[in-house]
Amino acid sequence: DGGGGPIRPAVRGHGGDPRRIRRRGRDLPLHGKIKKGGTDMDKQLDTLNTLLVDTFNEILKVEEQSLRAATQSSVTVTEMHTLDAIGTGDPRTVSELATATKVTVSTMTIAINRLASKSLVERVRDASDKRVVRVRLTEKGRNIAAAHQRFHERMVEAVVEHLDEEQLAALTVALEDLRGFFNRESSREAYTQEFEKIPGILRRFLPQGT
Numbered sequence: 001d002g003g004g005g006p007i008r009p010a011v012r013g014h015g016g017d018p019r020r021i022r023r024r025g026r027d028l029p030l031h032g033k034i035k036k037g038g039t040d041m042d043k044q045l046d047t048l049n050t051l052l053v054d055t056f057n058e059i060l061k062v063e064e065q066s067l068r069a070a071t072q073s074s075v076t077v078t079e080m081h082t083l084d085a086i087g088t089g090d091p092r093t094v095s096e097l098a099t100a101t102k103v104t105v106s107t108m109t110i111a112i113n114r115l116a117s118k119s120l121v122e123r124v125r126d127a128s129d130k131r132v133v134r135v136r137l138t139e140k141g142r143n144i145a146a147a148h149q150r151f152h153e154r155m156v157e158a159v160v161e162h163l164d165e166e167q168l169a170a171l172t173v174a175l176e177d178l179r180g181f182f183n184r185e186s187s188r189e190a191y192t193q194e195f196e197k198i199p200g201i202l203r204r205f206l207p208q209g210t
Helices: 040-071 077-086 094-101 105-117 139-160 165-196
Strands: 020-023 026-029 121-125 133-137
Touching: 040 077, 040 139, 077 094, 077 105, 077 133, 077 139, 094 105, 094 133, 105 121, 133 139
Parallel strands: none
Antiparallel strands: 020 026, 121 133
16 A cells, blocks of 8 residues: 555454454454453453463473574574574674664674674674674574474464464454554553653653653
């Protein structure tokens, strides 16, 4: 449509609205308020909450175990995500990596130092400007990144194995909404942290977030 927004898969059978999903014979808005009352829907929401929490915890634990088994190296999930951000393309600066992973430059510098001590990354001078230092993966780092990619491929295959096209589309919409929630929470927390650094006399002139 030329709007430039994110592409959402169509969810068939819901009145043409991908923001609604059919449950128990009625349409439910994805962003409607949840009313407690011991109903079947409440039980489903409680079950969903348990599944989400357990899944997040298991992903972190199993992902790290998979990394250790595949690489015989003590790489944490956080370090692995930094390796993913560096990637196998052109070397990137610490500032670029910090922006991509939504952390401070100082935090990213510490992470890069730790990865360099494990021989997973190396610093190189920019070919066109020797003042600029960039970071790239070593051969060992690329091997670990490849092992991590295979883990994610197996995880996605396990998720979609028994889903038809419509179920996959609905799942994609739900996960996009969940990612949006995390992004909003992250932005709100970052705003609060920066707001607290501002002298009290100036805070009255600034919006205090939503």
